[in-house]
Amino acid sequence: MTENMPLLDISMLPADGRFGSGPSKIRDAQLEFLADTGSQLMGTSHRQKPIKDLVGEIQDGIRTLYNLPDDYEVVLGNGGATAFWDIACACLIERKAAFATYGSFSEKFANSAKNCPFLDEPVIYSADFGNYCLPSASSDIDTYAWTHNETSTGVLAPVHRIEGANDDALMIVDGTSAAGGTKINPCEIDVYYFSPQKAFGSDGGLWIALASARAIERAQRIESYALSHPEQGRWIPSFLSFTHAVTNSRKHQTLNTPAIATLIMLKNQIDWLMKNGGLDWAQARCAQSAEVIYQWAQNVEYAEPFVSKKSARSTVVVTVDLDESISAQEVISALRANGIVDVAGYRALGRNQLRIGVFPSVDTQDVIALTQCIDAIVTALKDENNALN
Numbered sequence: 001m002t003e004n005m006p007l008l009d010i011s012m013l014p015a016d017g018r019f020g021s022g023p024s025k026i027r028d029a030q031l032e033f034l035a036d037t038g039s040q041l042m043g044t045s046h047r048q049k050p051i052k053d054l055v056g057e058i059q060d061g062i063r064t065l066y067n068l069p070d071d072y073e074v075v076l077g078n079g080g081a082t083a084f085w086d087i088a089c090a091c092l093i094e095r096k097a098a099f100a101t102y103g104s105f106s107e108k109f110a111n112s113a114k115n116c117p118f119l120d121e122p123v124i125y126s127a128d129f130g131n132y133c134l135p136s137a138s139s140d141i142d143t144y145a146w147t148h149n150e151t152s153t154g155v156l157a158p159v160h161r162i163e164g165a166n167d168d169a170l171m172i173v174d175g176t177s178a179a180g181g182t183k184i185n186p187c188e189i190d191v192y193y194f195s196p197q198k199a200f201g202s203d204g205g206l207w208i209a210l211a212s213a214r215a216i217e218r219a220q221r222i223e224s225y226a227l228s229h230p231e232q233g234r235w236i237p238s239f240l241s242f243t244h245a246v247t248n249s250r251k252h253q254t255l256n257t258p259a260i261a262t263l264i265m266l267k268n269q270i271d272w273l274m275k276n277g278g279l280d281w282a283q284a285r286c287a288q289s290a291e292v293i294y295q296w297a298q299n300v301e302y303a304e305p306f307v308s309k310k311s312a313r314s315t316v317v318v319t320v321d322l323d324e325s326i327s328a329q330e331v332i333s334a335l336r337a338n339g340i341v342d343v344a345g346y347r348a349l350g351r352n353q354l355r356i357g358v359f360p361s362v363d364t365q366d367v368i369a370l371t372q373c374i375d376a377i378v379t380a381l382k383d384e385n386n387a388l389n
Contacts, residue, residue: 008338012373014366017335020342021151021317021357022177022198026265030201033268034261042260052252054263059252061270062208065279066186071213076206077245078256081105081176081195084207085112088145088172089119090234091219091242092191096120097143098135100157102127103150104348109174110145118234129349130307130319132157137164144171148192149178152346154319154355155312160188170215179208180269181286181316181359183279190215199282199316199359202265206258211246219243273360282360287315289358289367294318296371302326302378306353318356319345326378328352334377340370 018025041050059074068074077083089112099110099122113122123141127133132155135144144162149155159173171189178184179192180199186192193209196202219242226234238244239255248255273282294313297303297320306319322328331354332344345353354374358367 008373008376012369012376013338014340014369014373015363016366017338017340017370018342019340019356019358019362019367019370021355022195023203024198024201024357024359025361026201027269027272027361029272030265030268034264037264038261041264044260046257046260047253051260051263054267055249055252055254058263058267058270059249061267061274062210064274065180065270066184066210068186068210072186073211073213073216073246073249075209075211075242075245075249076254076258077209077249078205078254078258079207079239080204081174081193081207082108083240084193084209085109087240087242087245088143088191089113089116090236090240091222092143092170092172092215093119094142094218094222096122096140097145098123098125098138098141099144100125100127100133100135100146102132102153102155102157103129103147104152104346105174105176106147106150109147113145118232129153129155130312131155131309132312134158135162137162137166139166141165142169144169145173147174147176148184149175149182149314149316151177151198151317152349154307154314154317156182156314156316157312159184159192168214170218172215177317177357178314180273180279181282183283186210186212196262196266196269198357199286199361200266201269201359201361203259203262206254206262206266209245216242216246219246269361283315285360285364286358289362289364290315290318292364292367293320293356293358293371300375303354306351316357316359318358320354320356322352322354324352326352326381328354330381331374331377334381335373338373340373343370 062074101107125133172191175192175194177198179194190212197204223243297305302323306321307313343354345355
């Protein structure tokens with residue numbers, strides 16, 4: 001992109017130019033709530049009543065959003081979803097797991113289990129990037145794991161119990177970029193875990209899990225056995241103990257000091273979602289914004305949705321391939337110069353691609369404006385190239 005590329009008319013620009021897939025847009029009202037409430041809570045102990053009350057309100061809010069059954073708990077811990085992969089390997093997978101991989105994040109969880117010295121070699125089912133698959137049932141599998149929304153590729157997979165699985169097998173689903181923007185039936189699975197820096201409009205460093213009684217009981221049994229049989233070689237450090245996380249969560253706290261600002265903004269986002277209609281409203285809003293982009297990509301000559309199968313297309317993270325004659329990097333740079341940020345494709349995917357987060361905090365009118373800005377930039381790029389030729 002040349003330096004003399006003209007800036008777009010301000011009337012074209014979205015009111016808010018943040019379209020990141022995580023960290024994502026944080027609403028002004030959240031920051032105002034942080035400034036107001038934070039003056040009383042920031043810099044205070046997370047083991048005292050004010051912060052524990054805040055955590056309790058977050059847990060109650062999530063329980064209400066997901067209409068959790070009585071025997072499910074909202075468990076919190078430090079480290080984000082990446083840490084939870086190791087927690088699941090240490091405390092939830094008994095011996096052998098089956099994984100579905102169809103993007104960077106689903107692959108990383110599978111690799112965690114593959115590299116775990118006290119677990120059997122996992123069974124891995126793979127689909128091409130831009131599609132999804134689910135694990136198949138087998139009598140020797142005690143845990144099935146996959147990703148609800150693959151953030152790297154913009155693929156949304158089903159969430160339900162694997163047909164034919166053993167009755168005591170656990171279903172563990174990564175909901176990081178789907179949670180808060182899509183609906184699930186938690187009764188279908190045992191653990192649905194996520195971080196709050198996506199649809200929940202907060203910062204990272206925290207994981208939250210909707211956990212069934214069966215999952216909690218398995219962790220207790222595995223950890224108790226590992227402690228009493230150290231010769232078996234299953235080492236579970238305190239930071240990776242799911243049981244410790246459950247114990248602390250029941251006290252409305254985390255094992256280690258959490259980022260208080262994250263909790264404050266998360267609380268405000270949960271309240272905002274519930275005020276507007278909960279997950280029904282959030283899912284509809286995200287789907288509407290996503291459809292704007294999919295329709296636009298199908299209607300212009302220079303773009304197309306990366307995910308060809310409509311039923312697999314994400315409604316929270318949209319990926320669009322650009323024609324090779326148009327440099328995605330130049331488009332991204334021009335958008336950034338106009339205050340529109342974080343629309344780059346996932347780096348490891350290596351495609352000429354845009355990736356656009358359309359979480360509940362993103363206004364659909366801003367998504368429409370984004371597509372118009374991209375059109376204007378592509379036209380300017382073509383004019384510039386024609387002038388040079």
